[in-house]
Amino acid sequence: MKGKDIPAVSWLKFMGKANLILKNPLPFHAENFEKLGDIFRVQTGFGNPLVFSRNAEFAEYALQKNHRNFEKSPIQTRDMAKYLGYGLLTATGEHWRKQRKLIQPAFHKKQIAGLLYTVNSAILIELDRIKPNKTIDVFPVFNDLAFQTVVKSLFSSAVGQKEINRLQYITEAAQRMLVRELRQPFKRWWFKYGGSIKKHMDLVEEAREILRKLVRERKENLVGAGDLLDMLLEARYEDGTAMSEKQLIDEILIFFTAGHETTSNALTFTAELLARHPEIQEKIVSETKDAKAKTGDLMELIAYCTYTKQVLEEAMRLYPPVYFIDRINLEKDEFNGFRIHKNSNLLFSIYEIHRDANYWKNPQKFDPSRFAEGAKHTSHYYPFGAGPRKCIGNNFAMYEMILAISELVSRYKISTNKLEIEITPLITLKPKNAILRFEERS
Numbered sequence: 001m002k003g004k005d006i007p008a009v010s011w012l013k014f015m016g017k018a019n020l021i022l023k024n025p026l027p028f029h030a031e032n033f034e035k036l037g038d039i040f041r042v043q044t045g046f047g048n049p050l051v052f053s054r055n056a057e058f059a060e061y062a063l064q065k066n067h068r069n070f071e072k073s074p075i076q077t078r079d080m081a082k083y084l085g086y087g088l089l090t091a092t093g094e095h096w097r098k099q100r101k102l103i104q105p106a107f108h109k110k111q112i113a114g115l116l117y118t119v120n121s122a123i124l125i126e127l128d129r130i131k132p133n134k135t136i137d138v139f140p141v142f143n144d145l146a147f148q149t150v151v152k153s154l155f156s157s158a159v160g161q162k163e164i165n166r167l168q169y170i171t172e173a174a175q176r177m178l179v180r181e182l183r184q185p186f187k188r189w190w191f192k193y194g195g196s197i198k199k200h201m202d203l204v205e206e207a208r209e210i211l212r213k214l215v216r217e218r219k220e221n222l223v224g225a226g227d228l229l230d231m232l233l234e235a236r237y238e239d240g241t242a243m244s245e246k247q248l249i250d251e252i253l254i255f256f257t258a259g260h261e262t263t264s265n266a267l268t269f270t271a272e273l274l275a276r277h278p279e280i281q282e283k284i285v286s287e288t289k290d291a292k293a294k295t296g297d298l299m300e301l302i303a304y305c306t307y308t309k310q311v312l313e314e315a316m317r318l319y320p321p322v323y324f325i326d327r328i329n330l331e332k333d334e335f336n337g338f339r340i341h342k343n344s345n346l347l348f349s350i351y352e353i354h355r356d357a358n359y360w361k362n363p364q365k366f367d368p369s370r371f372a373e374g375a376k377h378t379s380h381y382y383p384f385g386a387g388p389r390k391c392i393g394n395n396f397a398m399y400e401m402i403l404a405i406s407e408l409v410s411r412y413k414i415s416t417n418k419l420e421i422e423i424t425p426l427i428t429l430k431p432k433n434a435i436l437r438f439e440e441r442s
């Protein structure tokens with residue numbers, strides 16, 4: 001095989017730090033990118049090679065230009081599918097292609113526009129929970145907000161609060177179990193024989209039962225709710241058939257998982273950054289005021305709030321909820337003269353790409369104006385991934401977050417005494433101790 005070897009970190013060195021890396025892999029990534037360059041590997045000596053990269057062109061090559069040679073890793077497919085089944089996020093190959101083609105139209109801007117009033121009323125209810133002049137950890141508020149918006153966009157008012165709470169509890173419990181399995185693979189036998197896995201599989205089965213009931217009720221009583229469930233029930237494959245009930249429920253479970261934690265992380269980090277930048281809050285307040293004076297239509301309001309959008313884009317640059325994207329190359333490949341052995345586990349650090357001084361001026365600075373209209377960052381900005389597997393919910397998430405942040409900042413002045421923004425890098429980049437103070441605006 002032609003080409004040169006990727007600079008390596010020895011297995012011993014990697015294992016020596018394994019515990020620290022499991023807790024927080026970011027310092028290990030940063031240290032070795034600094035020492036070895038934009039691409040390095042861990043010399044395992046057995047199993048598939050482990051390759052880390054913060055090269056945006058390589059990410060673009062794997063996710064977009066030569067995507068056919070790069071599949072999702074077993075973590076995103078096999079391990080997640082154990083709980084969620086094979087839907088958009090976890091499926092590969094022809095099955096994924098068929099599902100993506102079928103579901104994509106439900107996420108077109110025009111369709112989402114029809115969901116905005118439902119999304120907005122869920123946001124207003126959740127923001128009412130913030131008590132003025134109090135200091136709180138804001139993550140749970142945004143966490144519930146993100147779940148409520150997905151559930152209500154799917155089922156409108158057909159689902160009761162008790163069922164929503166149960167579905168949320170189960171989604172989060174299954175996610176926590178998956179994190180435990182991935183972070184402590186040596187305890188898998190214990191999880192299996194100790195009953196934890198079975199307990200969580202039973203919980204997911206309970207969620208499936210709740211969803212089956214909701215789907216069957218809707219099928220019997222098609223009232224034209226115009227929600228996501230209607231769109232998914234009406235969608236047809238090329239041969240004119242509809243999704244099976246099992247497939248539909250897999251997809252719904254996946255929307256819960258993919259659309260919930262990512263959005264709540266992004267909203268929390270945005271609020272944390274705003275708390276440290278009162279001048280940016282003022283700009284959002286005045287933009288929202290102008291927008292509301294001009295229109296009552298939510299889609300028009302969103303289109304008007306261009307600065308709020310830039311704030312969110314900049315927050316996701318510094319704190320990308322999906323802070324790494326992994327792939328496995330099916331055949332041997334080459335990038336920038338480096339040999340990429342067949343079946344390498346590739347890990348693209350979106351966190352590092354988004355903070356690389358080669359791509360960004362003053363990368364550590366929170367500066368929403370870098371996303372001002374006309375600025376082009378697409379080749380090194382990946383909060384929603386890239387290529388055919390780019391996030392299907394990206395417009396949904398952006399609209400929801402613009403509505404939530406413009407409303408939040410119009411209601412409250414946000415502040416904090418804390419200097420640092422704390423993070424917990426797990427499967428997603430999660431905020432930690434997001435303690436903020438909310439003061440009512442007069």
Ligand code: HEM
Pocket residue numbers: 072076088089100150254255258259260262263266320321322325326382383384385386388389390391392393394396397
């Ligand atoms: C700020 C919020 C969000 C972020 C940062 C985000 C990020 C991402 C990223 C990076 C991927 C690609 C992963 C990869 O290529 O390996 C992805 C895929 C996906 N996302 Fe999102 N997401 C967000 C919100 C949502 C929402 C609201 C939904 C649904 C309601 C959603 C549904 C999905 C699905 C189904 C996929 C798999 C798409 C496919 O493979 O065809 N996401 N997301």
